[in-house]
Amino acid sequence: MTPAARVQAAIEVLDRIIFGDAAEKALTTWARGARYAGSKDRAAVRDHVFDVLRCWRSCAALGGGDDGRALMLGLLRAQGGDVSAMFSGEGHAPEPLADAELAAGEAPQGAAALDLPEWLWPLWHSSLGDHAEATALAQRARADVFLRVNLLAATMDEAATVLAEDGIVTEPHPLSPTAMRVVENARRVHQNRAYLDGLVELQDAASQALVDRLPMPEGGRVLDYCAGGGGKSLAMAALCCAQYFAHDIDVRRMKDLPDRAERAGARVQLLSPADLKAAGQFDLVLCDAPCSGSGSWRRAPEGKWLLSEERLHDLCDIQAQILDKAKDLVIDGGVLAYATCSVLSAENQDQSLKFVSENPDWQQLDQVQFLPEDGGDGFYCAVFKRI
Numbered sequence: 448m449t450p451a452a453r454v455q456a457a458i459e460v461l462d463r464i465i466f467g468d469a470a471e472k473a474l475t476t477w478a479r480g481a482r483y484a485g486s487k488d489r490a491a492v493r494d495h496v497f498d499v500l501r502c503w504r505s506c507a508a509l510g511g512g513d514d515g516r517a518l519m520l521g522l523l524r525a526q527g528g529d530v531s532a533m534f535s536g537e538g539h540a541p542e543p544l545a546d547a548e549l550a551a552g553e554a555p556q557g558a559a560a561l562d563l564p565e566w567l568w569p570l571w572h573s574s575l576g577d578h579a580e581a582t583a584l585a586q587r588a589r590a591d592v593f594l595r596v597n598l599l600a601a602t603m604d605e606a607a608t609v610l611a612e613d614g615i616v617t618e619p620h621p622l623s624p625t626a627m628r629v630v631e632n633a634r635r636v637h638q639n640r641a642y643l644d645g646l647v648e649l650q651d652a653a654s655q656a657l658v659d660r661l662p663m664p665e666g667g668r669v670l671d672y673c674a675g676g677g678g679k680s681l682a683m684a685a686l687c688c689a690q691y692f693a694h695d696i697d698v699r700r701m702k703d704l705p706d707r708a709e710r711a712g713a714r715v716q717l718l719s720p721a722d723l724k725a726a727g728q729f730d731l732v733l734c735d736a737p738c739s740g741s742g743s744w745r746r747a748p749e750g751k752w753l754l755s756e757e758r759l760h761d762l763c764d765i766q767a768q769i770l771d772k773a774k775d776l777v778i779d780g781g782v783l784a785y786a787t788c789s790v791l792s793a794e795n796q797d798q799s800l801k802f803v804s805e806n807p808d809w810q811q812l813d814q815v816q817f818l819p820e821d822g823g824d825g826f827y828c829a830v831f832k833r834i
């Protein structure tokens with residue numbers, strides 16, 4: 448495909464998203480009907496679509512509209528691309544721009560320039576203060592790919608050597624002693640021996656840094672209460688010898704965890720909501736709670752536009768309920784950790800304050816807010832001890 452044909456494909460995918468499809472579904476539907484597209488074409492179309500998703504409002508302003516064509520026009524203008532060469536109408540390129548399209552478009556202002564929903568800006572600003580603009584701007588860029596080296600299976604140097612066999616260039620990242628940033632050929636990671644043999648996992652650097660800060664109970668019982676795919680269970684298991692349990696309200700989310708744990712040389716016992724009742728108490732319970740995802744919108748930008756005030760309110764209620772339930776699973780003197788990949792104080796510091804004010808037998812030991820400017824996703828973690 449020519450670069451212009453890839454732009455046309457991205458326009459079609461964006462129109463499907465506007466019509467209501469999720470981005471992944473829209474991309475899959477396009478790829479099924481485009482057998483001529485090679486892997487580089489599919490990657491390029493995907494990059495265009497996700498670049499727009501991260502910067503939807505500014506692309507719409509610069510392109511003078513909010514259909515796929517205007518959004519791609521806005522993206523190309525933002526990137527300083529040769530717009531008329533792309534919109535040439537030749538071959539599979541988009542049709543040439545009409546005079547009205549050439550005249551339309553303006554520089555985005557205010558929250559649109561930061562690519563945030565209008566309603567969110569006051570909350571964003573009050574949560575982040577001096578970091579508000581930088582954090583919003585960071586979410587407009589593509590995220591780095593990070594790996595966690597599984598110290599049960601390899602050292603950092605050994606993992607880097609195996610990755611290099613396929614030309615995957617990495618460098619250690621300061622956020623965590625196990626974190627590596629992939630500098631080149633990130634798309635080859637899934638086929639590399641280091642990944643297939645469990646020497647590395649894909650995991651954001653801030654996610655790893657959060658686990659590093661947990662007061663792990665050597666030889667104790669640890670519950671990952673909102674385990675999802677189990678990324679944090681595996682990270683904890685690689686750091687500390689303990690008995691690990693994983694639970695999620697949606698058991699299907701943990702379906703790959705047994706294979707992942709085996710590959711990593713870790714043991715994690717899955718607990719369904721019914722099993723949990725008979726599982727007793729734990730020395731450490733981690734609640735990596737469902738949240739707005741506002742710290743990881745570089746990776747999952749659709750979430751930025753799907754979040755509403757009402758949804759945020761509901762999420763805060765769910766988080767408070769999770770903390771309330773999980774606290775009863777902690778032994779006397781044990782630890783409860785609360786984490787989100789959010790940068791909003793309503794989901795983070797406010798939840799912690801509410802928890803300690805409603806539970807005087809709990810004391811907050813630690814809290815940390817990682818921001819995208821630290822290199823990884825935005826992540827919050829608070830640690831409470833039962834006194």
Ligand SMILES: C[S@@+](CC[C@H](N)C(=O)[O-])C[C@H]1O[C@@H](n2cnc3c(N)ncnc32)[C@H](O)[C@@H]1O
Binds near residue numbers: 676678694700736769
């Ligand atoms: C942020 S994700 C967890 C990500 C995971 N810890 C990881 O590192 O990959 C939040 C998870 O919480 C689960 N969840 C939502 N409500 C819950 C509840 N009331 N109790 C337990 N898990 C819940 C969701 O199904 C989801 O998998």
